[in-house]
Amino acid sequence: MMDSRETTGITGTAITGDILLNVRHLSVDYQADAGDVHAVTDVSFALRRGEILGLAGESGSGKSTLAYALARLLRPPAVVTAGQVLYSPGVERQAARTSVHGGRRGRADGLDNAPLDILRLTPAQLRAFRWNDLAIVFQSAMNALNPVMTIGAQIVDVLAAHRPELSRGQRYDRAAELVRLVGIAPDRLISYPHELSGGMRQRATIAIALALSPDIIIMDEPTTALDVVVQHEILTEILRLRAELRFAVIFITHDLSLLLELADTIAIMYAGRIVEYGARRELAGQPRHPYSYGLLHSFPNLRGPRRTVLGIPGAPPDLRDVPPGCSFHPRCPFAFAPCSTTLPLLRPATTQTSAEEHQQVACHLYDPAFAPAPPAEELLAAGYAALVRE
Amino acid sequence: MDTMDTFERVAAQATTPDLAHSADVPLLEARNLRRLFPIHSANPFKPRRAVHAVEDASLALYPRRALALVGESGSGKTTVARMLARLDEPSAGAILFRGEPVKLGAGAAALRAYRRAVQMVFQDPFSSLNPAHSVRYHLSRPLRVYGHARGREQVTEQALALLARVSLTPTAQFIDKFPHELSGGQRQRVAIARALAVRPSVLLADEPVSMLDVSIRLDILNLLLRLKEDGLALLYITHDIASARYFAEETRVMYAGQMVEGGPSEAVTQRPKHPYTQLLLSAAPDPEKMGKDGGLAKLPARGEIPSLVTPPSGCRFHPRCPHVMPVCRERFPGRTDLGGGQWTHCWLYGGGDGTEGAEHTTQTPAPASAS
Ligand SMILES: Nc1ncnc2c1ncn2[C@@H]1O[C@H](COP(=O)(O)OP(=O)(O)OP(=O)(O)O)[C@@H](O)[C@H]1O
Ligand SMILES: Nc1ncnc2c1ncn2[C@@H]1O[C@H](COP(=O)(O)OP(=O)(O)OP(=O)(O)O)[C@@H](O)[C@H]1O
Numbered sequence A: 001m002m003d004s005r006e007t008t009g010i011t012g013t014a015i016t017g018d019i020l021l022n023v024r025h026l027s028v029d030y031q032a033d034a035g036d037v038h039a040v041t042d043v044s045f046a047l048r049r050g051e052i053l054g055l056a057g058e059s060g061s062g063k064s065t066l067a068y069a070l071a072r073l074l075r076p077p078a079v080v081t082a083g084q085v086l087y088s089p090g091v092e093r094q095a096a097r098t099s100v101h102g103g104r105r106g107r108a109d110g111l112d113n114a115p116l117d118i119l120r121l122t123p124a125q126l127r128a129f130r131w132n133d134l135a136i137v138f139q140s141a142m143n144a145l146n147p148v149m150t151i152g153a154q155i156v157d158v159l160a161a162h163r164p165e166l167s168r169g170q171r172y173d174r175a176a177e178l179v180r181l182v183g184i185a186p187d188r189l190i191s192y193p194h195e196l197s198g199g200m201r202q203r204a205t206i207a208i209a210l211a212l213s214p215d216i217i218i219m220d221e222p223t224t225a226l227d228v229v230v231q232h233e234i235l236t237e238i239l240r241l242r243a244e245l246r247f248a249v250i251f252i253t254h255d256l257s258l259l260l261e262l263a264d265t266i267a268i269m270y271a272g273r274i275v276e277y278g279a280r281r282e283l284a285g286q287p288r289h290p291y292s293y294g295l296l297h298s299f300p301n302l303r304g305p306r307r308t309v310l311g312i313p314g315a316p317p318d319l320r321d322v323p324p325g326c327s328f329h330p331r332c333p334f335a336f337a338p339c340s341t342t343l344p345l346l347r348p349a350t351t352q353t354s355a356e357e358h359q360q361v362a363c364h365l366y367d368p369a370f371a372p373a374p375p376a377e378e379l380l381a382a383g384y385a386a387l388v389r390e
Numbered sequence B: 001m002d003t004m005d006t007f008e009r010v011a012a013q014a015t016t017p018d019l020a021h022s023a024d025v026p027l028l029e030a031r032n033l034r035r036l037f038p039i040h041s042a043n044p045f046k047p048r049r050a051v052h053a054v055e056d057a058s059l060a061l062y063p064r065r066a067l068a069l070v071g072e073s074g075s076g077k078t079t080v081a082r083m084l085a086r087l088d089e090p091s092a093g094a095i096l097f098r099g100e101p102v103k104l105g106a107g108a109a110a111l112r113a114y115r116r117a118v119q120m121v122f123q124d125p126f127s128s129l130n131p132a133h134s135v136r137y138h139l140s141r142p143l144r145v146y147g148h149a150r151g152r153e154q155v156t157e158q159a160l161a162l163l164a165r166v167s168l169t170p171t172a173q174f175i176d177k178f179p180h181e182l183s184g185g186q187r188q189r190v191a192i193a194r195a196l197a198v199r200p201s202v203l204l205a206d207e208p209v210s211m212l213d214v215s216i217r218l219d220i221l222n223l224l225l226r227l228k229e230d231g232l233a234l235l236y237i238t239h240d241i242a243s244a245r246y247f248a249e250e251t252r253v254m255y256a257g258q259m260v261e262g263g264p265s266e267a268v269t270q271r272p273k274h275p276y277t278q279l280l281l282s283a284a285p286d287p288e289k290m291g292k293d294g295g296l297a298k299l300p301a302r303g304e305i306p307s308l309v310t311p312p313s314g315c316r317f318h319p320r321c322p323h324v325m326p327v328c329r330e331r332f333p334g335r336t337d338l339g340g341g342q343w344t345h346c347w348l349y350g351g352g353d354g355t356e357g358a359e360h361t362t363q364t365p366a367p368a369s370a371s
């Protein structure tokens, strides 16, 4: 079994389950004549069984591209230019897939318990892997659904394809159970996608992703069309199922306040890279990267007196021509000499790394080689306040 | 930064709105709109059934004002906006534009004149942009059709300016992209830019910023605020109630096809009266807590999901309501004015005429949630 700790980047998490997915140095480009778009650059992280990893970041920072890469759904002009995505199914699944699907080609090596490299799966292995082992809830619910089939028929189809042992009646019962789980009345199973509201479509795709109880569920902005009550109910269901079935979730959202309630670990992306990673509690308590700090302080508040909302001045970089050094430096209130020349890599945010302390940050302010001491939180606050006054 | 000042200034205005006696005439008004969607059925002998998507919805949009529409997913918000945009016909009720009834089924010329004034930003940016056309096409077409720009150079110049306004920079990179080359939030901004290209006087924005991170979302809302100050009338459909508080003078709450509460945004968000509004607000994620304790707060159990094909009788919220009374199951409560422009449809507050309610109370019941 491979030890995740040998990889650079993110290792420990508060969750102690086995590592299900190990992403190592993954990079994805969209190739174009006008210049390649570097949508994902050198992303590494480990996802453990039962973990909910929240992925947040600016619009256009590469979150969906990363999700597509993990599910092997990228199409030209997208190319994976580097990296591995290693999946370690549990022993039971391992046995099941050998008996049902035979072949074991595509392994990273010949060993029995060695992980599968998703990027090298054969088409047959890939068919078995998708939906069964990994399901994805797409950012665009309408495109993910078949417009000429009722949602009931679509769920039943997925069940029929992957669970042939179920009888017709059982499939319909399961479909009704699944839509109820996401708050849709079963009398709407006969509706076509265009007859559903935006949020109902989104919920139908969540129901399909849950249908086969996969090991890993990637959810790309799954709740943008949901009111907070329904969102809350569905997330509660997902947490309950997670505890029962021990699947892992990669939850992509722009809504950090949601991740602060839901996720076990949080990764913040900026311009194709993970710039901060840590347990929810750490990130919520003290965001370290100047970008994360800005993100956490840009909320209009619902409760209490109104206040000035900070925002992050400036625009995200052109991904064809990412600024040298730290890609955030042109917008960063704290940029200093090394920021425009040297690329910061993820490193522990503090020197005293205890068992629970594994917040990682890619910023020179936290590198003893450049900064004698990491900045205090008041300093981050003052820096942004000054920008807003300007 | 001056954009922040705008945000703050309008936020301050929204605290003391003058909703009751505005001198303005509504630009666009919906009166008692109803929409039933018949359900296809394989059996012709079955009685025809329908989705009761919108019941008796009224609202008015004024220049220089934003009205936020919030509420349950599937409660009819998009349907209301589509009827206002004349993309869908109400089963009953009237739509008035500048005080004149809008004739449904009028000719193409009338429709084009209407579209010049009333534009809609659709909820799903993945299906509302044409995959076969570039961003340039999406923006050039309205600029030309509505005569705002002539000649390739002028059109390009204005299209680039629109991209800059929605923070799609470098603009030269985005103008020749196709929808599939854009991320979700980037498409959303192209959709906004396309609607703004028409220079409408009414903008019906259906979840226009739902896929944007907080920082860019702020930029876009500030842009809409500036347009509003220049005279735009706005319908802002959103699930982000905090942004409704900051951004819209008035907020309406829908549940299962019915408008259950409305009034100045500050009152509705800070002193919600209807039990559904109270539930909604209690479920909003609270960044102030910053997840230190973590986990989701407990909400009351939902119970059976209400069907809109056979909707619950009376108040449609009654199967979930912690304060339900016998009368709630019988009749839909009328509108009760709560003072300060706030109103609700709920028997707890008298159900409209103060006599029908089982108990007339002026006190706010305890919020439905434990959190
Ligand atoms: N086919 C393509 N060709 C060129 N560039 C592309 C293509 N698809 C996506 N991009 C670019 O790659 C970047 C990353 O896109 P991606 O969809 O992964 O962003 P995202 O983080 O999911 O953003 P959002 O939160 O807005 O959905 C974007 O800047 C986008 O413009
Ligand atoms: N063409 C249609 N045929 C049948 N039913 C429809 C049609 N369009 C909408 N509905 C139904 O009408 C109800 C209201 O839908 P609408 O899209 O207005 O909701 P919404 O409030 O916008 O929800 P969301 O927040 O999820 O987008 C839903 O139950 C939906 O399924």
Ligand code: SF4
Pocket (backbone or CB within 6 Å): B274, B275, B276, B315, B316, B317, B318, B319, B321, B322, B323, B324, B325, B328, B333, B345, B346, B347, B348
């Ligand atoms: S009318 Fe009755 S059921 Fe409806 S919200 Fe008020 S108290 Fe609850």
Ligand SMILES: [Mg+2]
Pocket (backbone or CB within 6 Å): A063, A064, A065, A139, A220, B183, B184, B185
């Ligand atoms: Mg995306």
Ligand SMILES: [Mg+2]
Pocket (backbone or CB within 6 Å): A197, A198, A199, B077, B078, B079, B123, B206
């Ligand atoms: Mg909608």
